[in-house]
Amino acid sequence: MSTVEQQLDDLQAEITSELPSDISVSSVKYEGPELVVYTRDPKEFAQQGDLIRKLASKLRKRITVRPDPSVLSRPNEAREEIMNVIPDEAGVTDLDFHADTGEVVIEAEKPGMVIGRHGSTLRDITKNVGWTPEVVRTPPIESSTVSNVRSFLKQERDERRDILEKVGRQIHREEMSDDEYVRISTLGCCREVGRAAFILSTPETRILIDCGDKPGAEGEVPYLHAPEAFGAGPETIDAVVLTHAHLDHSAFIPLLFKYGYDGPIYCTEPTRDLMGLLTLDYLDVAAKEGRTPPYDSEMVREAIKHCIPLEYGDVTDIAPDVKLTFHNAGHILGSAVSHFHIGDGLYNVCFSGDIHYDDTRLFNGAVNDFPRVETLVLESTYGGRNDYQTDQEDSEEKLKEVINETYEKGGKVVIPAFAVGRSQEIMLVIEEAMRNGEIPSMPVHLDGMIWEATAIHTTYPEYLRDELRDRIFHEDENPFLAEEFNHIDGGEEERQDVADGDQCIILSTSGMVTGGPIMSWLGHIGPDPESTMVFVGYQAQGTLGRRIQNGWDEIPTSEVGAMGGGNGRGTLALNLDVETVDGFSGHADRAGLENFVKTMNPRPEKVLCVHGDERSTQDLSSALYHDYNMRTFAPKNLETFRFL
Template identity: 80%
Template sequence: MSTVDKQLEDVKATIDDEVPRHISVSDVTYEGPELVIYTRDPKEFAADGDLVRRLASKLRKRITVRPDPDVLTPPTRAEQAIRDLIPEEAGVTDLDFYEDTGEVVIQAQKPGVVIGRHGATLRDVTREVGWTPEVVRTPPIESSTVDNVRNFLKQEREDRRDILERVGRQIHRDPMSDDEYVRITTLGCCREVGRAAFILSTPDTRILIDCGDKPGAEGETPYLRIPEAFGAGANGIDAVVLTHAHLDHSALVPLLYEYGYDGPIYCTEPTRDLMGLLTLDYLDVAAKEGRSPPYGSEMVREAIKHTIPLEYGDVTDIAPDIKLTLHNAGHILGSSICHFHVGDGLYNVAFSGDIHYDDTRLFDGAVNDFPRVETLVLESTYGGKNDYQTDQDDSERKLKQIVQNAYDRDGKVLIPAFAVGRSQELMLVLEEAMREGDIPEMPIYLDGMIWEATAIHTTYPEYLRDSLRDRIFDADDNPFLADQFHHIEGGDDERADVADGDSCIVLSTSGMVTGGPIMSWLEHLGPDPDSTLTFVGYQASGTLGRRIQRGRDEIPINGDGNGRSDTVSLDMNVETVDGFSGHADRQGLENFVRTMNPRPEKILCVHGDESATQDLSSSLYHDMNLRTFAPQNLETFRFR
């Protein structure tokens, strides 16, 4: 008998001792980080609202209770009973029954109403029909990405269960070494922006944190082939943890499955969906530009199938000696600061990913209150000594003035923007400005993936600020459904018509002018001196966006994939509006560290160009008396 099987026998014995005699426990197994209890008496389990909580506290495990299939109410009868139990205002749109696990997935416009106070309605459902309910939100704006992910996972349910059982056994295996150490190896994004990737290792475990590309630098990928990473084989990695979905952190995650990796990815649910959206577009853009994609779309599906979503604040076992907790990073939808608790109190490490410390229209600011943190790996995108961004109110005033000036000239405003995060922030600013009469009403065209990314935001309003979430719940007040917004669906012909038309605002991907529909817009609007190109986000070194900011006035268009291209003269005005970035500026980064509870002993300053990481490292050392480092790629730090 394996050690995991013996452990499960012991767990079952403990459960049998704790559970009342009239409640049967037929099986106990691991699925990913969760302990799954099968019972022939699901209604009695549900009747004791504290029983699962007591078991979870006793066993120190996340617990799911599932009924044996032969005690379930038939789906046709169960559906009617469930609809009778759930208040009509919940807006139930669909129910899916899965007899293999005894789960019923309830899709509703208002999941909170389905759940009920402290989960009371869900317990009523189980008491009435035996099925274990799971609740998902019906998107207020239809999202093909969310639909595709949910349908795919439904089709792959049996495979996914096998994956989860295998991962569960891996997590709960016995430690193999008596040694104790914690190491971090840098595989990318050190003294540079992009290709984020790190290995967190102990004698028993190796965790890969992020795996992204480098904007504007084709072929510069993380150093995955070194011995600390995939040099000894792809399955030497126990788990992947993804801080957020931007491509400089996620683009090459599906490549891991091409290499033979077959393990889990941990991230929030919106990060999973956005990763699918952005990586599929990444492949599409590469193909259109004549570049060879690094992996196929089937690897994106593998990544989604292997993803285990976590919610903020949930402490989760991901290895025998590592617990993971995700916290809001304030950067984009679902972005996380990843806190790792290593060993039995041995060491604690937090990876910031990308953070925004102050509140924005979309998100609350980044969390910096932790039980323990000895080492912080901190982004430094705006860590330079002069990297102070404009106050948000001033930034909004400047943007509105740019729009007004272009309108007065009968021109247009073209804004390169990331599909996820900045676009939605700008949509809120522009919608309010037009609603309150601060700028004239005019069409706002959304190109690339912006509309689809916006739909995903409305699917997960619990990750947004409370005031915005409440507006999204009200169909008549949802700001993203304002009449001004128009989705570009007709390709280049529609873009040409818009360019020849009246004053308008265009939000288009890609945000760093590295390809995508922004190139078509520059071809149409670049020669127009009455129009304005407005940068609102970070432009990485080596990108066309950075070169335009520095004065380049000829733009390569229609590259043929062989290094040849035409050029367009850039006669439109060029403006940069600071303050809309999803990254904390120098002051925000310093404040994040200064107010951390507890304050870390060591900080690794990463994800910034060389001067930014060194400036921030030096400042934190001198001002806060911390041990700080500005590592290079391929360095390893041992902490215990």
């Protein structure tokens, strides 16, 4: 008998002995990081309010209870019972019964009302029908990404159960080594922004954290082939942890499966969905630009199938000697500060991922409060000594001014923006300003992936700032549903209509004017001296956005591409005003980074400054050393640091 079998047998015996004699345990199984307890008495189990919580704390495991298939009521009967228990206002949109696991997935507009106070409604469901309910939110705005991911996972249910069982056995395997160390190897993202990838390793376990591309430098991929990465074989990597969905962290996650990786990806649920959206778009863009994509969409599906979603605050075993906890990072939807607890109190490492320290309209500021942290791996995008950003309040005032001025001139406002994060932030500013009469009410057209990204945001309001979350829960207050917002889904024809029509605001991707529908808007609106283009995000060196920002007023048609048109002489005259409003960054500025560290509880002993150019990482590293007396480093790629 394998040690895992033995362990499960022992656990079953222990659980049985802890339970009242009228509750039987038919089997226990690992499913990913969870221990699933099958019982022939699910109703009795549900009756005893905090039995599961007590078991979980006694066994120090995450526990799920499911009915033994033999005692399940028939789905049709169960459906009726369930609908009786759940109040009508919950807005149930789908019920999906899985006889293999005894689970019923309930999709509802108001998941909170399905759950009930402290889970009372859920318990009532089990008490009445035996099935184990699992609740997901009906997207308030229809999202093809969310519905595709959900139906794909439903379709792959069997394989996914196998994956989870395999992962569970890996996690709960016996520890083999009696050595002790903790190491971090840098595979990218050091003294540069882009291609984030780190290996966290112990004698027992190796974890890959992020695996992104480097925008504008397609050849510079993470050093995955280094011996300390996949050189020793993909099976030597226990787990992948994805801090957030931005491509500089996620682009090559699907590639890992092409390389033979077959293990779990830990991330939040919104990160999973956004990764699907962004990597598929990444493949599209590569194909359009004539580059050979490094993997195909099949690999994106593989990646999604291997995702194990974790919520902020869940302490989760991901290896025999490693517990992972995600915390809000304030950067984009689902972005996570990733805390690793190694051994039994041996060592703690925190990867900031990308963070925003202060609250924004969309998100609460990054969490920096932990039980313990010895080493912090800190992003340094704006770590340079002069990298201070304008206050968002001032930026908002300026944006409103620009909109008002353009409106008075009779022109249109075109805002190139990233689909994920910055667009929603700007939407919130505009919606409030219109509601308060600070700017005139007019159509706000959302083009490119912005609408879809917004829909994903509204699917996961728990990941948004408290006030915003509460407003989304009340349909009539959901700011993203304001009547001014219009989804451009009619293609070039609709764009032509908008261009020919009344004053309006246009938010469109790509954010650096390097492709996408913004090229079309440039063709339509560019020549109009009454209109204004407003840059609200960082424009990288070498992008068209940067050149427009710097004063280019004639663009070769070849730059604008097929969508942009031109004037027949091969150039496009840019007569519109160009304005820059910064302060909407998703990244902490220098002050934010210092505050994150300064107020961090507890203070880390060591800080590795990464995800910033050479100057930023070195400036930040030396400032933290001098001001807070920490041991700090600005690593290079391909180095390995040992702690302990």
